[in-house]
Amino acid sequence: MSTTNAANAKQTAGDGAANTRDQRKVRHAKRQELLDAGIQAYPVEIERTHSLAQIREKYPNLDAGEETGDIVSVAGRIVFQRNTGKLAFATLQEGGESGDHPRLQVMLSQARVGAEGLDSYKRLADLGDHIAVTGEVIASKRGELSIMADSWTMASKALRPLPVLHADLADETRVRQRYADLIVRQEAAEMVHKRSAVVRSVRRALEDQGYIEVETPILQLIHGGAQARPFETHLNAFDQTMTLRIATELYLKRAVVGGIDKIFEIGRVFRNEGVDSTHSPEFTMLEAYEAYSDMYGMAERIRGIILSAAEACGVGKELQTPEGNTVVLDEPWEWKEFYPAVSEAVGDQITPDTPAEDLLAIAKKHQLDVDENLDVQQLAMELFDELVEPRIIQPTFIYHYPQAAQPLARPHREDPRMVEAWDLIINGYEIGTAFSELIDPVIQRERLTAQSDAAAAGDEEAMQLDHDFLRALEYGAPPTGGLGMGVDRLVMLLTGTGIRETILFPLLKPEGDE
Numbered sequence: 001m002s003t004t005n006a007a008n009a010k011q012t013a014g015d016g017a018a019n020t021r022d023q024r025k026v027r028h029a030k031r032q033e034l035l036d037a038g039i040q041a042y043p044v045e046i047e048r049t050h051s052l053a054q055i056r057e058k059y060p061n062l063d064a065g066e067e068t069g070d071i072v073s074v075a076g077r078i079v080f081q082r083n084t085g086k087l088a089f090a091t092l093q094e095g096g097e098s099g100d101h102p103r104l105q106v107m108l109s110q111a112r113v114g115a116e117g118l119d120s121y122k123r124l125a126d127l128g129d130h131i132a133v134t135g136e137v138i139a140s141k142r143g144e145l146s147i148m149a150d151s152w153t154m155a156s157k158a159l160r161p162l163p164v165l166h167a168d169l170a171d172e173t174r175v176r177q178r179y180a181d182l183i184v185r186q187e188a189a190e191m192v193h194k195r196s197a198v199v200r201s202v203r204r205a206l207e208d209q210g211y212i213e214v215e216t217p218i219l220q221l222i223h224g225g226a227q228a229r230p231f232e233t234h235l236n237a238f239d240q241t242m243t244l245r246i247a248t249e250l251y252l253k254r255a256v257v258g259g260i261d262k263i264f265e266i267g268r269v270f271r272n273e274g275v276d277s278t279h280s281p282e283f284t285m286l287e288a289y290e291a292y293s294d295m296y297g298m299a300e301r302i303r304g305i306i307l308s309a310a311e312a313c314g315v316g317k318e319l320q321t322p323e324g325n326t327v328v329l330d331e332p333w334e335w336k337e338f339y340p341a342v343s344e345a346v347g348d349q350i351t352p353d354t355p356a357e358d359l360l361a362i363a364k365k366h367q368l369d370v371d372e373n374l375d376v377q378q379l380a381m382e383l384f385d386e387l388v389e390p391r392i393i394q395p396t397f398i399y400h401y402p403q404a405a406q407p408l409a410r411p412h413r414e415d416p417r418m419v420e421a422w423d424l425i426i427n428g429y430e431i432g433t434a435f436s437e438l439i440d441p442v443i444q445r446e447r448l449t450a451q452s453d454a455a456a457a458g459d460e461e462a463m464q465l466d467h468d469f470l471r472a473l474e475y476g477a478p479p480t481g482g483l484g485m486g487v488d489r490l491v492m493l494l495t496g497t498g499i500r501e502t503i504l505f506p507l508l509k510p511e512g513d514e
Contacts, residue, residue, distance in 0.1 A: 027159045034154060046153065077130050077183070079092070128161060129158050202490075223464055226271075227451075227463065231270050280500075280507060295436045307329060334395070354380070409438055420436035431493060435482045
């Protein structure tokens with residue numbers, strides 16, 4: 001942005017802020033005028049016989065100028081006003097049940113509400129106010145379904161003016177002031193309802209397979225179940241440092257040990273990491289575990305979940321991505337092994353035995369900036385993350401990962417250098433992951449001890465040694481398949497939006513008070 005443009009933008013922003021302050025001052029005065037007149041600016045109860053949507057449904061085809069004789073009481077937020085002498089027009093809006101914003105015109109004439117009633121409306125009612133109106137259902141001379149008011153009352157006085165769509169609501173402001181975004185932009189409300197439909201469909205798909213839903217602790221003494229940096233807090237009652245969970249895995253597995261054979265949780269997890277278009281420090285995760293299943297059984301589960309969610313979201317079996325790609329969901333999903341996928345991308349044969357110096361040379365050839373201190377398995381995963389994953393568009397299970405990728409996964413039944421795990425990649429990013437779970441407590445103790453040693457050496461993402469979890473495994477866990485899926489990522493995929501749009505109130509940097 002040039003210096004001149006930046007100055008103009010700053011001046012425009014400053015003018016807008018000053019105008020908002022002026023309007024707020026005027027609106028505060030109107031609130032006080034209502035109170036001084038003995039009128040409640042925020043009454044606890046109003047008369048309301050119908051929603052706006054019910055009126056529209058009940059009277060779909062009135063002729064222009066038709067009068068029904070039906071008296072109703074409605075309420076809504078004023079989103080449009082027009083005053084013409086002895087007649088005032090207002091458009092009321094309410095929150096719909098499916099993300100729409102039902103609207104209905106209200107007409108206030110001096111002949112029906114009286115001179116005083118019309119004058120008080122013009123003087124005291126502003127855009128953004130909630131008002132209640134009682135009157136007759138009619139069609140205006142232009143054929144617009146309307147309420148011809150006999151009376152009106154304030155239901156809630158708005159002290160801030162509504163933002164002007166595309167002018168006041170920049171992207172950052174829309175996310176930060178989601179409440180305003182929901183008022184003026186129907187797409188924002190639709191996203192809330194689509195996400196809710198997706199979550200319901202995920203829950204229903206699992207319950208239909210006999211799973212039960214549980215809740216596990218968010219405050220934990222030991223963080224585990226994933227490789228991630230946790231948030232820390234303090235429990236005063238025990239004078240104990242605690243962490244917010246980074247996964248639900250270890251408690252759900254405890255339940256499987258106890259005989260809950262099909263179990264899942266949809267809940268918030270917290271990882272003290274970066275923020276970008278696909279990552280948030282606070283996000284919603286599905287984890288599901290099924291006794292006597294494995295990674296292949298869990299692949300069927302996630303396919304059913306995603307197809308069900310796509311149907312619930314209204315997108316069908318094909319997705320059009322913002323990048324112009326078509327993702328086909330109802331064709332067979334490809335399975336591709338990790339090392340052959342990396343080999344294909346780099347044009348060289350890569351195996352678990354490829355030395356680190358060769359992988360570093362390949363990374364340099366492809367102009368990748370990688371840490372030379374990474375071990376050979378971590379280097380292979382870096383190549384995958386940079387050169388393979390972003391190019392996968394159609395649903396693809398990447399499997400036979402190196403052991404370092406998933407410390408809680410079972411060693412591969414034929415090649416112990418790898419683990420029985422897959423990641424589902426769609427449109428260039430991971431949607432979910434699954435394991436044939438590691439249930440051998442001896443090997444699991446070795447894995448977690450290695451993680452604990454890494455943590456002691458300064459690895460902030462390494463897991464801690466959870467003795468109680470290991471004690472649970474020592475009672476004997478059945479062969480188990482486990483599945484994890486980011487709910488936000490699924491909504492992103494189905495709606496073609498970024499993570500800040502799919503989360504209703506995402507975490508943002510703090511701002512100064514206005």
